[in-house]
Amino acid sequence: MEEEYAGGVEKKFIYINRRAPHGTVYPLESLETVLIGAAFDQDVSMLFIDDGVYQLKKDQSTESIEFKNFAKAFRALEMYDVEKLFVEAESLQERGLVEDDLLVDVEVIARAKVSELIDQQDVVLSF
Amino acid sequence: MEEEYAGGVEKKFIYINRRAPHGTVYPLESLETVLIGAAFDQDVSMLFIDDGVYQLKKDQSTESIEFKNFAKAFRALEMYDVEKLFVEAESLQERGLVEDDLLVDVEVIARAKVSELIDQQDVVLSF
Amino acid sequence: MKISILVNEGPYQHQASDSAYQFCVAAIDSGHEVSRVFFYHDGVNNGTNLTTPPQDDRHIQKRWSALAESNGVDLVLCVAACQRRGIVDEGERDRNKKDAINVADGFRISGLGQLIEAGIESDRLVTFGD
Amino acid sequence: MKISILVNEGPYQHQASDSAYQFCVAAIDSGHEVSRVFFYHDGVNNGTNLTTPPQDDRHIQKRWSALAESNGVDLVLCVAACQRRGIVDEGERDRNKKDAINVADGFRISGLGQLIEAGIESDRLVTFGD
Amino acid sequence: MSTLNIVNKSPFEKRTLDQCLSRIAAGDAVLLIEDAVVVAAAGTSYETELKSASASHKLYVLSPDLEARGLAERSLVDGFSCVDYKGFVALVTEHDRVHSWL
Amino acid sequence: MSTLNIVNKSPFEKRTLDQCLSRIAAGDAVLLIEDAVVVAAAGTSYETELKSASASHKLYVLSPDLEARGLAERSLVDGFSCVDYKGFVALVTEHDRVHSWL
Numbered sequence: 089m090e091e092e093y094a095g096g097v098e099k100k101f102i103y104i105n106r107r108a109p110h111g112t113v114y115p116l117e118s119l120e121t122v123l124i125g126a127a128f129d130q131d132v133s134m135l136f137i138d139d140g141v142y143q144l145k146k147d148q149s150t151e152s153i154e155f156k157n158f159a160k161a162f163r164a165l166e167m168y169d170v171e172k173l174f175v176e177a178e179s180l181q182e183r184g185l186v187e188d189d190l191l192v193d194v195e196v197i198a199r200a201k202v203s204e205l206i207d208q209q210d211v212v213l214s215f
Numbered sequence: 216m217e218e219e220y221a222g223g224v225e226k227k228f229i230y231i232n233r234r235a236p237h238g239t240v241y242p243l244e245s246l247e248t249v250l251i252g253a254a255f256d257q258d259v260s261m262l263f264i265d266d267g268v269y270q271l272k273k274d275q276s277t278e279s280i281e282f283k284n285f286a287k288a289f290r291a292l293e294m295y296d297v298e299k300l301f302v303e304a305e306s307l308q309e310r311g312l313v314e315d316d317l318l319v320d321v322e323v324i325a326r327a328k329v330s331e332l333i334d335q336q337d338v339v340l341s342f
Numbered sequence: 343m344k345i346s347i348l349v350n351e352g353p354y355q356h357q358a359s360d361s362a363y364q365f366c367v368a369a370i371d372s373g374h375e376v377s378r379v380f381f382y383h384d385g386v387n388n389g390t391n392l393t394t395p396p397q398d399d400r401h402i403q404k405r406w407s408a409l410a411e412s413n414g415v416d417l418v419l420c421v422a423a424c425q426r427r428g429i430v431d432e433g434e435r436d437r438n439k440k441d442a443i444n445v446a447d448g449f450r451i452s453g454l455g456q457l458i459e460a461g462i463e464s465d466r467l468v469t470f471g472d
Numbered sequence: 473m474k475i476s477i478l479v480n481e482g483p484y485q486h487q488a489s490d491s492a493y494q495f496c497v498a499a500i501d502s503g504h505e506v507s508r509v510f511f512y513h514d515g516v517n518n519g520t521n522l523t524t525p526p527q528d529d530r531h532i533q534k535r536w537s538a539l540a541e542s543n544g545v546d547l548v549l550c551v552a553a554c555q556r557r558g559i560v561d562e563g564e565r566d567r568n569k570k571d572a573i574n575v576a577d578g579f580r581i582s583g584l585g586q587l588i589e590a591g592i593e594s595d596r597l598v599t600f601g602d
Numbered sequence: 603m604s605t606l607n608i609v610n611k612s613p614f615e616k617r618t619l620d621q622c623l624s625r626i627a628a629g630d631a632v633l634l635i636e637d638a639v640v641v642a643a644a645g646t647s648y649e650t651e652l653k654s655a656s657a658s659h660k661l662y663v664l665s666p667d668l669e670a671r672g673l674a675e676r677s678l679v680d681g682f683s684c685v686d687y688k689g690f691v692a693l694v695t696e697h698d699r700v701h702s703w704l
Numbered sequence: 705m706s707t708l709n710i711v712n713k714s715p716f717e718k719r720t721l722d723q724c725l726s727r728i729a730a731g732d733a734v735l736l737i738e739d740a741v742v743v744a745a746a747g748t749s750y751e752t753e754l755k756s757a758s759a760s761h762k763l764y765v766l767s768p769d770l771e772a773r774g775l776a777e778r779s780l781v782d783g784f785s786c787v788d789y790k791g792f793v794a795l796v797t798e799h800d801r802v803h804s805w806l
Contacts (some may be wrong), residue, residue: 090497095594098435104701106621108714110772111357111739116702119707120552126582128592138621139714139730142742152768152788153360159774182716189774203627204575207603211591212701213478214599224462233723233801235612237670238487238637240383241350241806244651247422251454255462265723266612272387272672277687278489279666281530309614311645316603316672331731334705338461339803340348343797350806352482354556355514359736361712367791374797379549387517392558394568403558410511418782426484428522428533430576442572444558466796468710469804472602473695480704487636491610494666498687503696596694598608599702616718 100131105140107215109159110150115143116158118215123161124214126168133172133209134165135193137202141179144190159166162192226337227258232267237277239305242270243285245342250288253295260299260336261292263321264329268306271317289319303329310341345369346460347379350471352387353402359388362470363405370413377464378416379406380457383471386419386429391446396444403446410448417449418456426437473517475499476590477509480601482517483532489518491549492600493535500543507535508546510587511579513601515558516549521576533576540578544576547579603678604629606697610636613648622703623655631660633685633693639667643676652671664690706731708799712806715750720802724805725757727756728749733762735787741769745778756784 097192109115122132136144143159150157165173173194180186180196187196195204209211230249236242249259263271270286277284292300300321307313307323314323324332333339351358381388388406393402402419410417413439419429424436431445445451461467477496481488487559496506518536541546549559549560555568561575575581591597607626613619619638626632632655634642635669641648642663655661655678665684668674678684695701711730715721721740728734734757736744743750744765757763758781767786770776777803787795798803 095589095592099592101588101591106618106704107717108739108742109396109775110769111714113355116747117513117553120717121584122589125588128588130588130592137625138617139716139742142773147777148774149771149776151771153357153364153772156396156399177803183742184745184749184751199799202625203605203630204623206701207605207627207630207698209588209699211597212605212699213591213597214601214702214704222462226462228458228461233806234615235637235671237667238610240485244423248454248457252458254397254455257458257460257462258471261611264667264727265719266614266637266640269671274675276669276674278669280487280494280670282490282670283526297634299585309647310640311643311647311649324751326727329727330707330732333802333803334729334732334803335705338467339469339707339806340461340467340802341471341806343795345793352514352517352557353575357712361737364789369793369796372790372793374793381514384482384514384517384518386483387557390558391561392570392572392574394564394570396552396555422526423524425524427482427517428520430522434524440524441731442522443576444522445576464474466802468796468802469806470710471804471806475691475694487610491635494687495690499691499694502688502691504691596700598694598700599704601610601702601704614719617716 098130100208101211102133102135102206102209104214105134105136105143105213106138108139108142110155113210114215119161122170123168126170132170133174134204135174137176137179141175141183141185144192146189146191159191174205219308225257227335228270228338229262229333231265231339232261232270233265235266235269237238237282241342246285246288249297250295253297259297259300262301262332264303268302268310268312271319273318274317290301301332321342343374343465344377344412345374345466345468346377346464348467348469349379349385349465350383350472352384358470358472359402365468366409376415378418378460379440380418383423386423386427387440389419389429389446389449390444392444398399407448408429419449419451421451424451473504473595474507475504475596475598476507476594478587478597478599479509479511479515479518482514486601486602488602489532494509495598496539508548508590510548510590512550513553516553516557517558519549519576519579520574524576537578539585549579549581551581551583555579565592603698605702606693607632608700608702609634609638612637614638618703626659629660630657631693631697633662635664635667639663640671642668642678642682643673644679649679652679662693705800708802708803709734710804711740714742716741720805722735728761730760733795733799735764737766737769741765742773744780744784745775746768746781751781753773754781755783762787764795
């Protein structure tokens with residue numbers, strides 16, 4: 089699936105991830121969309137809030153439920169120049185998680201900053 | 216679809232309805248299952264709790280969303296000898312509804328009685 | 343014990359169908375009889391033979407079909423849900439004048455009465471949904 | 473304005489596909505251009521031509537196909553989601569060795585890039601899901 | 603640069619509406635559609651929360667979905683405006699982006 | 705005559721677990737599966753609610769689903785027992801009926 093886009097327009101895309109992994113397919117599909125979308129040279133941010141923060145939890149092991157373990161793919165994002173990963177501090181705290189529990193380097197932001205981040209975007213994709 | 220069951224076993228079935236109508240197909244399917252199930256001569260109860268109480272709200276008009284208006288079919292339940300309709304009092308109150316807002320006669324029960332009702336059943340079907 | 347299962351969601355979108363399958367395998371391994379799996383609502387989408395999941399992923403339909411073959415589990419798709427979702431066997435194709443059949447091996451299309459019957463004849467009915 | 477739509481759920485189970493359709497009709501009636509509807513996840517199930525809903529109910533697939541025909545709306549089904557759900561066109565049938573084709577008129581199967589492109593080229597992208 | 607936020611689930615069922623309201627900027631609008639419309643009707647236990655939200659946000663509810671749930675005749679929580687699908691389209695065009703809270 | 709209650713959604717996302725706990729009898733059991741398992745781990749803001757539930761109910765969590773979410777190494781909220789799928793099956797047979805809160 090090779091796709092190219094030569095439109096020359098650059099827009100700001102944000103992918104908002106609010107669900108725990110594996111219970112639904114949305115977290116996996118969010119990552120797939122970001123990886124495919126990388127070919128379009130847009131400005132891409134990923135935001136993890138609410139149960140979405142569990143997507144970045146270390147030590148996920150999906151063998152016994154026979155699912156693909158896509159968590160590792162978050163580590164590949166850097167190679168695709170997707171480097172703006174935001175995680176909401178309050179979402180971590182409510183779940184007893186700390187930054188060190190996460191698979192990849194992220195920027196932790198306060199809940200009060202979330203609307204500011206979203207209001208800078210052109211396109212919001214929610215998963 | 217005519218089905219007959221001559222097994223001679225009578226079990227207590229409860230249909231638990233917890234969702235508002237129209238946003239998902241489950242409320243409609245609950246009613247369909249009850250109507251089909253009537254042919255099996257089982258002991259049937261329907262319980263409406265949480266947003267499920269909206270399924271019984273009078274004045275539903277689905278023309279502008281082009282949906283089938285299945286609410287009327289609740290009135291047909293009596294002809295199928297499905298007469299045990301339970302509605303939880305607290306679910307009505309939280310939603311600002313009173314018994315007179317409902318399409319059909321029901322028995323209003325307290326939240327504290329719900330577990331008792333369920334614990335009398337053989338089969339629980341949740342929609 | 344005789345256990346029946348109700349599956350309300352299609353493959354891949356929600357974990358429901360996976361959970362139901364893993365439960366069935368464990369029930370059989372524990373010496374119980376899984377007599378029927380009834381697929382309702384989007385659950386009927388488990389029964390199409392037209393899926394081609396990625397090679398490194400589980401093949402949900404084939405897993406179900408294999409369970410029917412190896413353990414005689416009766417896999418029933420709700421006919422009304424099939425009509426709304428586009429799952430077709432020979433009878434449905436002829437009745438509704440469709441060009442294709444897509445029901446997978448080991449699944450059969452039948453009425454909601456099969457769910458009620460499962461409730462009556464099984465010792466337990468376990469529902470998996472969204 | 474140029475508006476694109478993302479539909480994440482299949483027909484009949486959730487209201488999402490209905491809401492998306494009603495929105496498209498209203499947008500066109502208001503003089504806007506609905507350039508593309510991208511069907512993702514279970515949303516691809518909107519594009520099977522094998523459904524036979526009850527006669528007194530809406531025919532969701534036919535409504536979409538009619539919108540494509542009358543207003544030139546580009547109805548795109550995500551290929552990876554189609555493979556997981558069993559929606560097949562001629563190319564997919566040949567590639568994956570399937571026995572049937574079930575993609576409905578007016579729909580085409582393509583990649584996720586079509587969603588990104590819609591985001592770039594439209595003035596607004598509106599998502600309908602569960 | 604304001605956002606139209608869309609919520610489609612009842613706050614009695616899912617926490618989406620709470621989660622949306624806790625994060626949007628003053629001036630952002632919220633539109634309730636599908637099963638979310640039930641709390642636009644006055645008299646629910648969710649009314650206080652919505653009244654305080656209406657101080658800083660425009661609140662809208664989709665009337666065809668209200669009608670479908672038998673709530674068209676009810677008075678609405680103060681601060682709500684009803685829109686039909688054309689009004690929904692207008693809201694989409696008047697805001698800079700649309701965020702569906704799913 | 706006790707009931708096995710199954711909850712499959714995180715209480716941070718849906719109100720199902722609250723709605724279940726507010727209505728079950730003393731002696732009824734609750735099993736968390738799928739996305740609901742996240743709150744079986746200690747340290748979340750939901751812990752207090754579960755601790756008080758464990759006074760009158762047996763609480764179980766499905767271990768394969770905990771592992772999948774990277775929480776197998778975490779200590780669990782007091783009162784929880786881990787089961788695998790065979791343990792899940794045993795719970796189904798040991799209770800008189802199963803109620804999946806969907």
